[in-house]
Amino acid sequence: MNADYLIIGGGLSALVFGALMANIGKRVQVLEAHSYPGGFGHTFKMAKKYKFNAQLHYVWNCGEGEAVNQILKRLGLDEEVTFERYDPDGFDHMRMPGHSLDIPSDPGELERRLFHLFPSYKKQIRGFLTDLKLTSEGLGKPSSWIDPRALFRHSKALACVVKYHNSTLQNVFDKFMLPQEAQTLLALQWPDFLLPPEKLSFFAWVLLFTGYQRGAYYPTGHFEHVIESLVALIEARGGEVLLDHEVTHIKIEGKKVTEIQATDLKKKQTKLFQGSRVICNMDPKVAAAMIGEEHFSKSLHRKLDYDYSPSNFVAYCVVKDLDLRDYGFGKWNTFHSGHRDLNEAFSAMYERHDYSNPSFAITTPTLLTDKVRDCPEGHQVLQFLTVADYDYFKKLKASGKKSYNTRKAEILDAMLDVMEKYYIPNLREHLVYKITGTPTTNERYCWCPKGNSYGSNLTPENMGLGRLNHKTSLQNLYFCNASSGFAGFAGTFWTGATLYQKLSGERIL
């Protein structure tokens, strides 16, 4: 096939872009190195009966009229790919010994809950929540600022965006002098960024926190159904998604990509592909190195000079003959911290590799939709997620399988100890399956350099105006992934659709 759009990588932004292009009759060909499509969003099966999504837990911007819904409507998939809403009265359950807070959708209710927990800090809490609201409004309004009346109306929101453009979440906590426990309860969803408050961009936190407040969702058919629907649409319109095809070389003549070389990993054959335009969903830095950095302008070199987000440790578990709903789990996530201070919890695990008092996310996908099962009757899937240092695990793995496996088991054990102490006293008795993933697992199955979780690190430096976008220095090559747009399900839907709008001239968002 001589494709109109040859796409390197089959992650979410690539599949969204490819489906939109295939839908208007363009010939789309996707080359994906892994045996499953979806990148970080791929689903894999273990023991022939349990399905786990590699990384995705919950998503936002999926309500009626929101970006994901608009894109699905354009694809004619909005009735096929539907979502279940998390509990609006508490979509994230924040837990630390002696303190707990369920984050509600209603901002007024959040304020009431915080006032109740910290009655002597009402002024500080109100100040923080006011600037959270204004910043969120400001980040959502840039296009309307062109109108001077709107600019005036939104001047306070604009002022917040200017004021905090370089701030971390910790800077803003400190400005309002929130008590430590309130900071921890508000920021306990840190695994959604894999950064602690002292490093996390305030803007990234605001976008996600308020996005989930508008509505936290889980796909009715699990994430597998979303990915399968996008792939099926590409194929139904004559496109191809070639799995087990690893791109190894990108040939350039003048200022254009002329040929892509890929290895068919199953047949162990080298193949050549051509496309009028080439879309790069693989990591932009890796692609730039493959192409040769001399082909890129100085300004692009600067944009490509981002640091990667930290990697992670995930445990995929299955329990049997135990209903997690009897132990405080349901249509929400639970985030646990043993430490009062999340910056300390993060550095213990990430920098000192000390998991003796872990902070982690607990998710229960089986409880989020009852339309399609991810495991047999009587079983439920339970997942844990926390941060992990790539270099540490890389060295461990190189030193031998035994020490690598022992360390993985120790970390899971530390999490299970916490689970039995605070949540499910007899959990181990019901655990019928467990498998863990580390930074090297991410690298191996998601082809992400250093096992990074969200592409470029979500610090203020990387979230600023110098952020990489779709543009490359080559005429027919475009970046399209989390680092050149935005990370996350909603972020990568937006990234794929925005590039589609630019190249097709059609407006959806």
Ligand SMILES: Cc1cc2nc3c(=O)[nH]c(=O)nc-3n(C[C@H](O)[C@H](O)[C@H](O)COP(=O)(O)OP(=O)(O)OC[C@H]3O[C@@H](n4cnc5c(N)ncnc54)[C@H](O)[C@@H]3O)c2cc1C
């Ligand atoms: C632990 C974790 C938890 C997360 N939880 C959530 C969540 O709850 N909600 C949410 O919204 N987001 C979550 N995310 C983020 C989200 O999963 C990602 O931001 C998003 O899926 C990235 O999509 P992408 O388009 O950038 O492509 P990627 O997923 O990075 O895919 C890139 C694709 O390119 C392929 N590729 C790379 N190199 C080559 C090559 N040489 N040849 C061929 N193919 C190649 C890879 O195999 C991969 O399939 C999570 C991420 C992590 C790591």
